[in-house]
Amino acid sequence: MSLHDLYRDYQDQVKFLMIYIREAHPRDGWWLGGGLPGLGLKLSGSKVSTDIYDPKTMDERRDVASQCVTALEYEIPTLVDDIEDSVNQAYAGLPTRLYLVDLDGVVAYAGGLGPYGFKPGELKAAMELLLAVERV
Amino acid sequence: MNQNKKTGDVMIKTLRLMRAYRAWQREYDAKAPREGDLAPDFELFDVNGKNPVRLSDFRGEKPVALIFGSYT
Numbered sequence: 001m002s003l004h005d006l007y008r009d010y011q012d013q014v015k016f017l018m019i020y021i022r023e024a025h026p027r028d029g030w031w032l033g034g035g036l037p038g039l040g041l042k043l044s045g046s047k048v049s050t051d052i053y054d055p056k057t058m059d060e061r062r063d064v065a066s067q068c069v070t071a072l073e074y075e076i077p078t079l080v081d082d083i084e085d086s087v088n089q090a091y092a093g094l095p096t097r098l099y100l101v102d103l104d105g106v107v108a109y110a111g112g113l114g115p116y117g118f119k120p121g122e123l124k125a126a127m128e129l130l131l132a133v134e135r136v
Numbered sequence: 137m138n139q140n141k142k143t144g145d146v147m148i149k150t151l152r153l154m155r156a157y158r159a160w161q162r163e164y165d166a167k168a169p170r171e172g173d174l175a176p177d178f179e180l181f182d183v184n185g186k187n188p189v190r191l192s193d194f195r196g197e198k199p200v201a202l203i204f205g206s207y208t
Contacts (some may be wrong), residue, residue: 002163003203006201008200013198013199014198014199014200014201015194015197015198015199015200015201015204016200016201016203017189017191017200017201017203018168018203018205019180019202019203019204019205020183020205020206020207021204021205021208022202022206023206023207024205024206024208025208026208052207052208054167058185062183062184062185064152064207065183065207066183066184067146067207068206068207069183071167071207074208076203077182078182078183079180079182079184079189080180080181080182080183081180082180083199086178087178087180089167089174089177089203090176090178091168091176091202091204092165092168092203093204094204095205095206096192096203096204096205097168097202097204097205098201098202098204099169099175099201099202099204100199100200100201100202101175101191101199101200101201101202102199103195103197103198103199104196105174105175105177105191105192105197106172106173106174106175107169107170107171107172107173107174107175108171108199109171110169110170110171113161113164113165114163114204114205116143123201126205127199127201129177131199134199136192
């Protein structure tokens with residue numbers, strides 16, 4: 001169950017927003033491109049980049065976000081967090097995390113910290129439940 | 137013998153790192169909104185710096201799935 005599958009199946013009923021936040025593993029930070037982690041990423045066929053420096057300006061951040069959208073073939077509408085990381089901080093989003101917000105603006109599902117807590121299947125279950133409740 | 141000591145040192149370092157990571161994760165997770173909390177509102181722009189989107193604009197319209205991530 002990928003996010004792309006969820007987006008295709010539920011986009012008519014749920015608004016999907018990808019929030020591009022600061023880089024989790026840039027070359028000038030907690031880099032995973034070398035050694036065993038880098039080898040593991042290459043062998044896994046992952047499309048994530050290991051050759052990105054953490055953007056320091058909004059122009060740089062938008063540029064990397066654009067590369068990311070193209071490389072990962074996102075169909076999901078993507079927004080770019082501000083350079084102060086305001087939204088990332090409000091949601092503790094780094095490195096990856098999922099949420100579902102209901103019609104009242106209340107958090108209906110708060111996913112775990114990625115990558116281990118990143119579970120699209122849980123998001124799907126939460127969407128199904130929420131949509132069923134809203135239909136009643 | 138030396139090899140055993142090196143292996144032991146690596147294991148101890150790894151365990152310490154895992155413990156530190158778990159402690160950090162507990163502290164970090166505590167900052168994340170929980171189910172039942174009002175979702176913090178925001179307004180952000182697309183990758184071209186255009187088309188502002190505000191989370192609260194979807195209230196009463198559609199549930200919103202938020203996906204946080206980056207390129208690395």
